[in-house]
Amino acid sequence: xNLREVFNIRxxxxxxxSALFAELREMHPRFRPDVIKGGLLISAPGARVPFHIDRxxxxxxxxxxxxxxxxxxxxxxVLSEADVEAVLMHPFSDDLPYESAFDKRAQVFDLExxxxxxxxxxxxxxxTNLEGLNVSMATEYTCHDVRVRNHAMMFNGLIRRRLGLTPxxxxxxxxxxxxRAGLGFTARKLKLLPRVPPPAAAPAAGALQHLxxxx
Ligand SMILES: [Fe+2]
Numbered sequence: 652x653n654l655r656e657v658f659n660i661r662x663x664x665x666x667x668x669s670a671l672f673a674e675l676r677e678m679h680p681r682f683r684p685d686v687i688k689g690g691l692l693i694s695a696p697g698a699r700v701p702f703h704i705d706r707x708x709x710x711x712x713x714x715x716x717x718x719x720x721x722x723x724x725x726x727x728x729v730l731s732e733a734d735v736e737a738v739l740m741h742p743f744s745d746d747l748p749y750e751s752a753f754d755k756r757a758q759v760f761d762l763e764x765x766x767x768x769x770x771x772x773x774x775x776x777x778x779t780n781l782e783g784l785n786v787s788m789a790t791e792y793t794c795h796d797v798r799v800r801n802h803a804m805m806f807n808g809l810i811r812r813r814l815g816l817t818p819x820x821x822x823x824x825x826x827x828x829x830x831r832a833g834l835g836f837t838a839r840k841l842k843l844l845p846r847v848p849p850p851a852a853a854p855a856a857g858a859l860q861h862l863x864x865x866x
Contacts, residue, residue, distance in 0.1 A: 658689025658788065665689075668790065671712075684708070684792035692787045700778040702749035702851070704730070704738055706801065707791040710769040713762040716785035720768055721757040723775040729753045730775050732819060736808030737850040739801055744849035747775060762787075772797050799832040805844055806835030812845045 658668040668689045676682050686707075696716070702723075711720070723729045730747070738745050753775075760768055761781065770776065800820065807818040823831055838844050 652693045653789075654691040654693070656688050657691050658790070659687075664691075668788075671790075672792075682794075684794050687790060687792040689788055689790045692785070692789055694780055694785045696780050696783055696785070698780045698785070701746050702753075702775060702777040703745040703747055704735060704773045704775050705745065705791065706739060706772075707793045708769070708772050708797055710767055710790045710792075711762070712767045712788040712790065713764055714786045714788060715764050716783035717781040718762050718785050718787070719779045719781050720760045720762060721754065721777050721779075722760065722768075722770050723753055723757050725771060725774045729756055730773075732804065732807065733811060734850045735773050736804050736811065737847045739805050740808050740844045740847045741849055744851070746849065746851040748851045749777070772800065799828060802833070802835035802839065803828055803831035804835070805839055806831045808847075809835070809838055809844055812847070 658664040668687065672684065672687055734747055738747070762768060803823055804820050807820060810816045810818060820828075
């Protein structure tokens, strides 16, 4: 069960999340998220979240139970830029094609209550609950650089699929990156982005589908 944005809706939870992020800003003055959403994840022992990426930066604040988080490298052969673009252009699905061979490249974290985990945006990950009823707070937040990266990758996705080009976000810097982001933003607003199928098949029975809202 995902009580999406409960930390934005309920005043007592909103105060808690605001205090947390105020502390983070104090510790890191350049940390300036402009949209912060907080949800409460409640799931059974053994529940799984399939292999996926998030469209925003995420922090997973674990509160109860034990869970194992597999965090994979953000690049080939685990992840292609074309798959990231497909997620960004899909209205809701964030799941990616998974192969068990990827696991030898994963960092594995067993989270206990009171621990928090985060990773760079678009880093692939999956989760398996180990023990007990699991309760976590997931905060999704967007900073300017992530918004620029997402829109630049939408533009790359457009020209990859419409013109057969092979752009890479890693080759874009400064004004070139900003121009791509501007074009991606415009294409999104004008609904010019191609309709893409979900990057991965529907999750197996028993798995929790990971769905996110747009940043
Ligand atoms: Fe996630």
